[in-house]
Amino acid sequence: MKKYFKSFCVIFFTLFFIQSLYLRSQEKIDPKIWNKALKIHHRAIVIDTHCDTPMVMFNRGVNIGEKSNSNEVDLIRMKEGGLDAVFFAVYISNKLDKKHPSRRALEIIDEVYNQVSKYPELAELAFSSLDIHRIHKLGKRAILIGMENGGPIEGSLRLLRDFYRLGVRYITLTHNQHNDICDSSTGGESRWKGLSPFGRKVVKEMNRLGMIIDVSHISDLAFWDVLKISKVPVIASHSCVRAICNTPRNLSDKMIKALAAKGGVIQLNFYSGFLEEEFRKKSEEKYKLMQPQLKELEEKYKDNEAELWEAFSKLWKKHAPPPASVEVLLNHIDHIVKLVGVDYVGLGSDYDGAGSFPRGLEDVSKYPLITYHLLKRGYKEKEIKKILGENFLRVFSAVENLRNK
Numbered sequence: 001m002k003k004y005f006k007s008f009c010v011i012f013f014t015l016f017f018i019q020s021l022y023l024r025s026q027e028k029i030d031p032k033i034w035n036k037a038l039k040i041h042h043r044a045i046v047i048d049t050h051c052d053t054p055m056v057m058f059n060r061g062v063n064i065g066e067k068s069n070s071n072e073v074d075l076i077r078m079k080e081g082g083l084d085a086v087f088f089a090v091y092i093s094n095k096l097d098k099k100h101p102s103r104r105a106l107e108i109i110d111e112v113y114n115q116v117s118k119y120p121e122l123a124e125l126a127f128s129s130l131d132i133h134r135i136h137k138l139g140k141r142a143i144l145i146g147m148e149n150g151g152p153i154e155g156s157l158r159l160l161r162d163f164y165r166l167g168v169r170y171i172t173l174t175h176n177q178h179n180d181i182c183d184s185s186t187g188g189e190s191r192w193k194g195l196s197p198f199g200r201k202v203v204k205e206m207n208r209l210g211m212i213i214d215v216s217h218i219s220d221l222a223f224w225d226v227l228k229i230s231k232v233p234v235i236a237s238h239s240c241v242r243a244i245c246n247t248p249r250n251l252s253d254k255m256i257k258a259l260a261a262k263g264g265v266i267q268l269n270f271y272s273g274f275l276e277e278e279f280r281k282k283s284e285e286k287y288k289l290m291q292p293q294l295k296e297l298e299e300k301y302k303d304n305e306a307e308l309w310e311a312f313s314k315l316w317k318k319h320a321p322p323p324a325s326v327e328v329l330l331n332h333i334d335h336i337v338k339l340v341g342v343d344y345v346g347l348g349s350d351y352d353g354a355g356s357f358p359r360g361l362e363d364v365s366k367y368p369l370i371t372y373h374l375l376k377r378g379y380k381e382k383e384i385k386k387i388l389g390e391n392f393l394r395v396f397s398a399v400e401n402l403r404n405k
């Protein structure tokens with residue numbers, strides 16, 4: 001009887017989940033494909049290489065052990081969405097580059113440690129590819145640390161090594177502006193024409209440490225410098241395809257080919273403004289219209305970046321164009337697969353950081369929808385598993401294997 005009750009519950013909740021998914025995404029879900037997709041999804045190791053969750057821990061007091069409505073990631077919804085491992089980004093604005101940013105980075109890392117240690121039954125910190133496998137086997141979430149902007153190393157390879165010791169396993173070399181490591185893709189007139197002399201040393205030291213180099217956000221010239229100097233594959237932790245959505249934050253086909261030839265991986269960002277050209281254009285127009293209000297906010301919160309970000313997010317939500325569809329994300333995957341094959345693409349959502357995600361993919365609990373669409377488009381289980389996490393794991397272990405060599 002108990003057994004029947006259990007299967008009844010499973011069927012009931014599956015149907016309930018399908019229905020709610022249907023209602024939320026306004027999309028008809030084929031239950032046969034959906035059930036097959038869920039099985040594959042739960043057999044796979046699903047990895048997201050970029051979530052800005054530490055930012056909402058600080059700005060909104062989000063507690064990752066509780067289900068929250070104010071952000072996109074927590075341990076409960078990660079489990080619901082079958083997301084096994086995530087990189088929490090220690091994001092430091094370039095505005096702090098000259099203001100001792102290491103302090104802020106250390107505080108954020110401390111917060112990640114504190115929060116993860118509060119929920120030993122749900123999650124563990126992971127420091128290696130083997131840790132991800134081990135924690136996955138335990139049925140827990142693996143939490144890893146990446147750093148978004150190398151500003152906090154403050155021009156010191158010693159600090160770089162210290163951040164590695166604390167568990168930082170990738171660094172996005174810069175963010176929206178140039179820093180002392182390299183130029184940014186959105187920083188305007190070039191300062192270094194790629195990597196700076198210090199940036200070259202950083203790349204070599206990261207190789208030696210076994211730390212992944214993240215080329216998201218960096219300028220095209222910096223990208224080419226990194227590819228030339230790095231002895232191991234690199235990642236773009238949260239970028240998309242420029243041929244589909246023409247922003248400098250995305251990679252051109254030439255760059256994707258070179259990244260793949262080196263064995264690296266492009267982890268796709270879910271932000272509608274990097275996925276869909278129409279959204280990008282419309283949002284640029286909206287930004288122009290919002291300028292007077294943005295200036296007011298910048299003045300009001302000039303000493304408090306957290307509050308500025310919160311106020312900006314609220315304003316943006318009011319003005320944002322309708323989000324992209326999940327199909328568009330799939331188009332980016334198809335494009336990369338056609339261009340270089342299935343071994344060089346993965347997922348790096350930018351949840352808790354970017355402001356508008358595809359319909360049906362509003363938070364981490366919706367991850368199975370990607371597997372559903374991959375299956376629907378004819379991808380085989382082996383290929384789906386690569387996209388969901390194995391491609392990234394391949395790069396991670398290649399970087400680890402070079403450690404100290």
Ligand SMILES: [Zn+2]
Pocket residue numbers: 148217238353
């Ligand atoms: Zn970013």
